[in-house]
Amino acid sequence: MREVAKDVFCVGGTDVNWVLVREGSDLTLIDGGWRGDLPAVERSIRALGRRPEDIRAILLTHAHLDHLGALNHFHDRYGTPVYMDPAEVPHARDGRLEQATPLDVARRAWRPAVLAWSARIIRAGALRHTSVPHARPFPADGPLDLPGRPVPVTCHGHTSGHSAYHLPAAGAVATGDALVTGHPLTRRHGPQLLPGFFAHSPDEALAALDVLDGLDADLVLPGHGLPWRGSLAEAVATARERAAGT
Ligand SMILES: [Zn+2]
Structure with missing residues (x-):
């Protein structure tokens, strides 16, 4: 776990990240790893001297199994509300996730590192059917009344209700x-x-970069990979160049 900005912590699980934002004794959790990452999610909260009950809400970027693993446990055990883009709510609720399976991926990108990754994510819960029946849309437009005052940013494409x-x-x-x-x-x-x-x-995932481009920030906290420092405009330009194969 790294404190990447004041009161903002980026935590790595099974090839996936989640983010904790602290305000006083309260926390916001952004994403929840795989189901198998649940003990690590709880550990990361306790490492800050806080308890899972101190999470005021979980914000989901998108309903894929590697991001929603802790959600049901937190809701059932601690009553933690779970918010996401309104367009993502139906996918989460009924478990019809817009997600490639490990087998799809292995078929398209076979090499030893991919097989090792597939084995890791299957252990972490990649084949478990999951739905989040208590998924709710954001309670308001604009900044949310949660630690860190997070502002949802609509960037559909990776899934049709993805939010940053x-x-x-x-x-x-x-x-x-x-x-x-x-x-x-x-x-x-x-x-x-x-x-x-x-x-x-x-195509929409590429177009969604336009939205990120305009944000006033100099730190990218991605779902996968290491935190990256630099302007969002620079990050987006690099991603666009790579997508264009230049
Ligand atoms: Zn992911």
Whole structure:
């Protein structure tokens, strides 16, 4: 776990990240890893001297199994509300996730590192059917009344209801899978889109970079890969160049 900006913590799980934002004794959790990452999510909260009950809400970037693993446990055990883009709510609630399976991925990108990754994510819960029946749309437009005052940023494409979260005071954006900086499948590091077959709509995923481009921030907190420092405009330009194959 790293404190990447004041009161903002980026935590790595099984090839996926989540973000904790602190305000006094309260926390916001952005994304929840795989189901198998649940003990690590709780550990990361306790490492800050807080308890899971101190999470005021979980914000989901998108309903993929590697991001929603902790949600049901937190809701059932601690009553934690879970918010996401209104367009993502139906996917989460009924479990019809717009997600490539490990087998799809292995078929398209076979190499030893991919097989090792597939084995890791299957252990972490990649084959478990999951729905989030208590998923709710954001309670308001604009900044949310939660630690860090996160502002949802609509960037559909990776899924049709994907959202990033701007943390204006920290100058950071939790970009989820709309903009990542690395993945076991890509070999490259730095700002980039995930391979097209991961995206519900690759064209929309590319267009969604326009929205991130305009944000006033100099820290990218991606769903996959390491935190990246630099302007969002620079990160987006790099991702666009890579997507164009230049
Ligand atoms: Zn992901």
